[in-house]
Amino acid sequence: MHSAAVLGLVLLALGASGLDNGLVRKPPMGWMSWTKYYCEIDCVKHPFGCINEDLYMAQADRMSKDGYRDVGYEYIHIDDCWMANQRAPDGQLVANATRFPSGIKALSKYMHDRGLKLGIYEDIGTKTCGGYPGSATHLKTDADTFASWDVDYLKLDGCWIEEDEMPEQYENMEGILNGTGRQIVYSCSWPAYLIDQPQKQDYKLIAQYCNLWRNFDDISMSWSSILSIINYYDHNQDRQIPYNGPGQWFDPDMIIGGNTEITYDQARVQMTIWSMWSAPLIMSNDLRTVDEESKKILQNREVIAIDQDPMGIMGRLVANTTDLGVYVKPVVPRDTAKNTTSYAVAILNRSSSKKHSVTLQLSHLGMSNAEGYACRDLWELSDLGTFRPRDSFNFDIKPTAVQFIKCSLPNL
Numbered sequence: 302m303h304s305a306a307v308l309g310l311v312l313l314a315l316g317a318s319g320l321d322n323g324l325v326r327k328p329p330m331g332w333m334s335w336t337k338y339y340c341e342i343d344c345v346k347h348p349f350g351c352i353n354e355d356l357y358m359a360q361a362d363r364m365s366k367d368g369y370r371d372v373g374y375e376y377i378h379i380d381d382c383w384m385a386n387q388r389a390p391d392g393q394l395v396a397n398a399t400r401f402p403s404g405i406k407a408l409s410k411y412m413h414d415r416g417l418k419l420g421i422y423e424d425i426g427t428k429t430c431g432g433y434p435g436s437a438t439h440l441k442t443d444a445d446t447f448a449s450w451d452v453d454y455l456k457l458d459g460c461w462i463e464e465d466e467m468p469e470q471y472e473n474m475e476g477i478l479n480g481t482g483r484q485i486v487y488s489c490s491w492p493a494y495l496i497d498q499p500q501k502q503d504y505k506l507i508a509q510y511c512n513l514w515r516n517f518d519d520i521s522m523s524w525s526s527i528l529s530i531i532n533y534y535d536h537n538q539d540r541q542i543p544y545n546g547p548g549q550w551f552d553p554d555m556i557i558g559g560n561t562e563i564t565y566d567q568a569r570v571q572m573t574i575w576s577m578w579s580a581p582l583i584m585s586n587d588l589r590t591v592d593e594e595s596k597k598i599l600q601n602r603e604v605i606a607i608d609q610d611p612m613g614i615m616g617r618l619v620a621n622t623t624d625l626g627v628y629v630k631p632v633v634p635r636d637t638a639k640n641t642t643s644y645a646v647a648i649l650n651r652s653s654s655k656k657h658s659v660t661l662q663l664s665h666l667g668m669s670n671a672e673g674y675a676c677r678d679l680w681e682l683s684d685l686g687t688f689r690p691r692d693s694f695n696f697d698i699k700p701t702a703v704q705f706i707k708c709s710l711p712n713l
């Protein structure tokens with residue numbers, strides 16, 4: 302009992318230190334335009350793939366009709382380049398009228414009518430990264446505008462601002478958003494601009510003002526980009542793990558499964574590791590052309606359940622060799638009286654030329670429940686049997702692939 306109470310306190314303390322707006326108690330899931338469409342504004346050349354309202358409506362249609370919404374994907378996120386080049390004479394932001402003739406408020410209604418939500422993009426500096434009007438001296442005007450448009454989520458980038466001004470500006474915007482009275486998820490890009498100055502990445506402070514924060518470089522459409530993000534999170538996990546939890550999430554950037562630039566195995570790797578981290582699952586792809594195999598990967602409910610685990614604990618790299626990374630994450634169900642928990646385990650093969658299989662004893666992964674665990678392969682969706690602490694997992698893992706299992710406390 303005593304130990305359970307202590308564990309409970311630790312989790313409570315974490316929640317209380319973060320932003321208290323009641324939002325995103327589980328990592329947000331959705332779709333965002335950036336990594337697939339960047340700042341493509343030429344709708345003559347790219348009528349079906351430019352930043353306009355048709356694009357967001359088309360993706361919303363697929364999200365609600367093709368099963369994504371039913372497994373948890375919820376937000377459709379506009380990224381950069383949606384604005385007119387100038388503010389209106391009264392200082393308000395306006396959408397580009399050629400590409401968003403119905404306006405943003407109509408777009409949020411379109412989402413809400415389908416059980417979805419709308420995210421929008423701005424920048425805390427004088428300009429957005431794409432060169433559009435920034436919020437720097439218009440925080441209140443812009444927050445009021447987003448609220449009046451019924452926007453549900455704001456990604457606030459960090460181009461065109463001095464680093465030293467970031468803490469105050471990001472903090473100001475939190476209070477201003479709160480003052481609108483509208484519940485708006487607040488995503489900050491603050492620490493992503495400080496990767497060369499880790500001493501300035503004050504996650505405790507960031508978590509007080511932001512619901513989530515982009516951390517490290519933008520993802521691009523490649524396996525090497527996925528690996529570089531994993532490598533950064535691996536090396537910084539001790540600084541990061543304490544600050545990840547309900548309402549306060551590290552955002553390693555978009556899910557690129559569903560694009561042809563990576564293999565199915567690599568898409569499984571990304572979904573696995575992001576879920577091990579309790580990271581936002583925000584896809585960037587073209588939902589109109591995602592093939593069946595990718596759809597199965599993106600919609601795997603058991604994998605998503607690890608991501609959405611209510612404890613929201615960021616998993617940890619516990620073993621690392623030239624080829625392999627082994628990750629462990631406590632998940633529900635838990636036995637609070639006995640202070641035992643279930644676990645998700647991921648073994649990543651980063652690839653190599655050497656031939657070998659991997660053998661891991663459960664007790665070496667911290668899995669010590671004497672009655673053992675009922676383990677299940679989350680990609681094969683098959684039961685592996687009961688494993689006790691002295692038992693071992695034995696796997697052969699393909700190049701650039703992953704083994705992902707959940708081991709549940711029995712009889713719970």
Ligand SMILES: *[C@@H]1O[C@H](CO)[C@@H](O)[C@H](O)[C@H]1NC(C)=O
Nearest residue numbers: 303304305307308640641667
């Ligand atoms: C509960 O279990 C965890 C994980 O095994 C351990 O780190 C922690 O110290 C335990 N708590 C107490 C109070 O014994």
Ligand SMILES: *[C@@H]1O[C@H](CO)[C@@H](O)[C@H](O)[C@H]1NC(C)=O
Nearest residue numbers: 342343344385386387397399
């Ligand atoms: C709207 O976007 C188009 C490109 O699609 C651009 O040519 C035009 O200048 C933009 N209009 C405004 C008012 O920014």
Ligand SMILES: *[C@@H]1O[C@H](CO)[C@@H](O)[C@H](O)[C@H]1NC(C)=O
Nearest residue numbers: 321322323479482483484485
């Ligand atoms: C504003 O902040 C208060 C206190 O932290 C919180 O209870 C409330 O839900 C917030 N409101 C909005 C709209 O975010």
Ligand SMILES: *[C@@H]1O[C@H](CO)[C@@H](O)[C@H](O)[C@H]1NC(C)=O
Nearest residue numbers: 532535536618621622623624
């Ligand atoms: C894990 O091992 C790989 C290969 O040697 C290395 O590149 C990486 O930096 C290691 N990660 C950590 C966290 O030590």
Ligand SMILES: *[C@@H]1O[C@H](CO)[C@@H](O)[C@H](O)[C@H]1NC(C)=O
Nearest residue numbers: 650652653655657697698700
């Ligand atoms: C990892 O992939 C390599 C090929 O790149 C393969 O030779 C090796 O056996 C794999 N590792 C495991 C543990 O299966």
